[in-house]
Amino acid sequence: MQIEQVRVDGYEKVVQATDDESGLRAFIAIHDTTLGPALGGMRMWPYDSEQEALGDVLRLSQGMTYKSAIARTGLGGGKSVIIGDPHSDKTEPLLRAMGRFVETLGGLYITAEDVGISEHDLAIVRQETQWVTGLHREQGSSGNPSPYTAYGVFLGIQACMQDAEGHEDLKGRRVALQGLGHVGTRLLEYLQEAGAEVIVADIGTQRVEDVVSQYGVESVAPDAIYDVDCDIFAPCALGAVINDETIPRLKCRIVAGAANNQLLAPEHGDRLLQGGVLYAPDYVINAGGIINVSVELLEGGYREEVALKRIRNIHAALLEIFKMSREQKISTDRAALQVALQRLAEGRQAARQSTPVQP
Numbered sequence: 001m002q003i004e005q006v007r008v009d010g011y012e013k014v015v016q017a018t019d020d021e022s023g024l025r026a027f028i029a030i031h032d033t034t035l036g037p038a039l040g041g042m043r044m045w046p047y048d049s050e051q052e053a054l055g056d057v058l059r060l061s062q063g064m065t066y067k068s069a070i071a072r073t074g075l076g077g078g079k080s081v082i083i084g085d086p087h088s089d090k091t092e093p094l095l096r097a098m099g100r101f102v103e104t105l106g107g108l109y110i111t112a113e114d115v116g117i118s119e120h121d122l123a124i125v126r127q128e129t130q131w132v133t134g135l136h137r138e139q140g141s142s143g144n145p146s147p148y149t150a151y152g153v154f155l156g157i158q159a160c161m162q163d164a165e166g167h168e169d170l171k172g173r174r175v176a177l178q179g180l181g182h183v184g185t186r187l188l189e190y191l192q193e194a195g196a197e198v199i200v201a202d203i204g205t206q207r208v209e210d211v212v213s214q215y216g217v218e219s220v221a222p223d224a225i226y227d228v229d230c231d232i233f234a235p236c237a238l239g240a241v242i243n244d245e246t247i248p249r250l251k252c253r254i255v256a257g258a259a260n261n262q263l264l265a266p267e268h269g270d271r272l273l274q275g276g277v278l279y280a281p282d283y284v285i286n287a288g289g290i291i292n293v294s295v296e297l298l299e300g301g302y303r304e305e306v307a308l309k310r311i312r313n314i315h316a317a318l319l320e321i322f323k324m325s326r327e328q329k330i331s332t333d334r335a336a337l338q339v340a341l342q343r344l345a346e347g348r349q350a351a352r353q354s355t356p357v358q359p
């Protein structure tokens with residue numbers, strides 16, 4: 001296996017692996033380890049080019065740094081990507097080669113599930129490296145993070161209601177839910193239990209049919225979800241869904257969902273603020289999964305009650321960010337970034353103070 005360093009300003013370490021024998025072509029990006037080892041999922045995706053894969057791993061690893069800084073997981077930010085189609089290119093030798101690649105970093109990067117990589121795949125990766133989290137519960141690990149992400153998003157929606165309306169009661173409130181995957185479906189259950197009326201959309205027609213018949217909800221065509229008259233829009237599918245084209249169509253008071261990178265650009269957060277729409281910054285509201293995984297690394301190992309207690313802090317973290325946004329007249333997205341950068345600055349200062357000065 002050939003491993004090469006890629007120099008990128010603002011990143012601690014970026015490495016690229018090429019392994020002719022298994023066909024592996026992958027990147028690992030370690031954005032920042034000020035607050036702890038870099039933890040972030042392993043993604044497998046049929047990128048069109050190495051440049052595209054590199055761009056993705058850089059953006060995602062930076063997001064992990066901010067997410068963990070705000071959630072106080074004691075972790076830094078990192079991510080890995082494998083170039084290839086997870087349906088046709090994923091083989092045991094390839095996953096094992098990826099495990100050896102992760103192992104070369106000696107624990108500076110710890111991996112987990114992401115798009116295209118399942119718990120089963122990670123069990124294969126684990127055969128070559130100990131730096132793997134999110135394996136099956138039976139293996140003493142923290143398991144699938146999605147239900148915990150959904151729980152955190154639900155609590156985040158309640159925090160939005162609290163801030164926007166002074167109470168958390170979702171009874172009779174209309175929620176437009178985009179994406180009926182692992183997180184979206186569990187979130188739908190929480191919302192229904194709380195008495196909300198949920199309108200759903202997904203590009204998978206069979207998925208929509210199944211959910212409509214199981215939960216008795218209304219559905220709309222994928223593109224029509226932005227036009228639904230509702231109190232809350234919950235994006236739980238893709239990134240960049242808040243953009244020039246969709247903002248004028250939204251008829252909600254709150255945007256709060258699980259999807260990563262919901263804003264196409266920071267300016268779109270400003271526009272939501274100007275339009276009186278409360279936006280729950282994605283990397284704050286969707287931190288339940290990483291919080292759950294981080295508990296696995298604590299002394300004594302994974303305990304669900306510890307994870308749930310920490311996930312409940314998402315509510316308070318959001319209220320603090322909303323307050324900052326109001327006081328400083330900046331978008332909630334910019335306020336969240338300030339909090340994350342402040343935590344990193346504090347971490348750097350603490351590290352400097354504990355480092356003995358060289359004579």
Ligand code: NAD
Pocket residue numbers: 145146147149178179180181182183184201202203204207222236237238239258259260286287289
């Ligand atoms: P998933 O792949 O299980 O589900 C995504 C769903 O979105 C699928 O059903 C898919 O058909 C649907 N979808 C895709 N494009 C769509 C479109 N244009 N319109 C409507 N539906 C569309 O993914 P997931 O694990 O549920 O994660 C959902 C989102 O939350 C992703 O953006 C993910 O990055 C983010 N997220 C997930 C976790 C987690 O713990 N799983 C943690 C943090 C963030």
